[in-house]
Amino acid sequence: MSKKRLSIVDIAEKLNISKTSVSFIMNGRAQEKRISPELVERVMKLVKEVGYKPNSLAKSLRTGKSNIIGLIVEDISDPFFGAIARLIEDKAYKNGYKIIYCSTYNETQRTKEMINMFRDRHVDGYIIVPPEGIEEDIKSLQDDNMPVIMFDRYLPLVDTDYVIVNNQFSAYNATQHLIGQGYKNIALISFFTNQTQMLDRIKGYKMALKENNLKPCIKELPYTQNTKSLVEPITSFLKSKKNIDAILFGTNRDATCGLKVINNLGIRIPDDLAVVTFDDSDAYELHTPQITTIAQPVEEIAESVISTLLAKLKNGGENIKNQSIILHTELIIRGSSVAKSVKA
Template sequence: MSKKISITSIAKHLGISTTTVSFVLNGKAQEKRISDKLVKKVMDYVEEIDYKPNSLARSLRTGKSNIIALIVEDISFPFFSAIAKEIEENAYKNGYRIIYSSTENDAVKTRELIEIYQDKHVDGYIIVPPEGVEEKINALCASGKPVVVLDRHLHNVETDHVLVNNYESVYSATQYLIKQGYKNIAFITLNSLQSQMLDRLAGYEQAIQDSKLTPIIKEIAHEDSVKRHKHLLSFFKRKRNSIDAVIFSTNYICVSGLKSIKQLGLRIPKDIAVVSFDDYELFEMYAPAITSIAQPIESISENAINLLLSRLNKKATEIDKDVQKIVLKTTFIERDSSTR
């Protein structure tokens, strides 16, 4: 039955214009000053008959699907899932729906996902990009689709992005440990060319150099938690007597590291102090609680969706061509894992 129902037949049944029904179903009732009573009348009838509009046909007709693609590294990671939740809530309030996908830092998969979303006529993109997708994102921008890049930036890609001050955050955290009296501070990070990881590493290296200490760097590959734990366990076995503190470049690496430290019977912070980039709700409940560099999840999400919406809500002739580059500050949360 729902396949045979059209906006025209709904309008005829209710005794109102097709245009009014269209405005209500497309979320423009308030903009067009349609009364709440009439909106309720339309929506009650639509629910009663289980009307399901053809979204593709509507997007072709209006030029908008009211769908935003959110493409992240891994939606299961606490940082990205928290970001996704905030973005979805803000998008929904503004009449948009979110489609999520994880890239697993795979450039081929990312390009394929973008092509799928292009076929679905999504209105805009918020992307946490791996390396190797520069050409695809530039093509999206050239086609007129707004793109906001999160968490990292890509060279030779000029589009809006939202980042945090990665370099300064890790530099300050390393200096904090040095002032606490730690001298053999390791930095464990991904073997990655991603800009945020390079900036975090550079912040650590500069702080160590400024204090005339010796850097201790462990880079691990993108891999599952079992392999990650195995590699970190081996590292801490070899270095257990030669390091007194460690900074992890992400919270999921820190979780694997904490398992390894516990398995080896090392005491935090007596045997080894711990700091993690990215806070995690379980860090506060860990014994001892883990010191962390917290990213401003709410502010990152709000800035990202607001940047995108500002592009989506303007006519092509009104759009500001200047790229918006927003860099937000993190918060250092001192807990028991880093105090002597």
């Protein structure tokens, strides 16, 4: 049988003092309330003996602060989101906050449930990578004066702080790079979605092609946790589009699967097919040849997100306007997109 958890009332009864005095002592207000050092010593000695731990939920209800931030991302196991989460957690901890994070896998209902869970935990603020369909949930948080900041993407119909990269220019720049290397039949492989970051990447890709009188060739994949299920559609696409000479992958998830398919089909990079992908990774440097990437500024994204949220938490968000922070990516050119004329 588990032992009963002691409360402030239990401690007060054991020492024959008021629970208010115990509460003041436990919350560091003994000197302010002129409680004698002797009584403080008696209380703290008993607290240590019985292993008393304050109920964090009760404390948050009493003080209005939990010193917890809810972080909701698409997939915490994804290297991009995992790296940002680690950096956010580190700075939050240094500023007296803990992070609770979870993954949505782009599921609207799952995200709604997580927001409600965080509400029940009385978190002080929310950092969200939003799927579609949670606009009303975010507005409800704002109505309750909860600070919310989004990153990687945003919801056009909701006025919040958000941190993104210049997705349209990034895709445009990468496509122009491939065109400049002599490639003319450039495909874009990405996930089917109406999320802002992907729509902007498609716009940038199409813009570059239009400026050079080239035709787009887009393969949109269904979002899935099981990357193995992407093998068949990518394989079918590559087999049916034998004329393409370059691919821009919209995310590192489809790129990772795509590179496996390319290898399985015996397609040589870049002799048969040039490759560029969003999001840099150590794995791309280990690939032969190394993969050209659009690197997002992970540290800058994390810093912008947590600094913006902490600023609002510091003064309750009063008189601080919502910010739209747009950061720049870096096109890291490697062997996978070398010019046709200089191929080995």
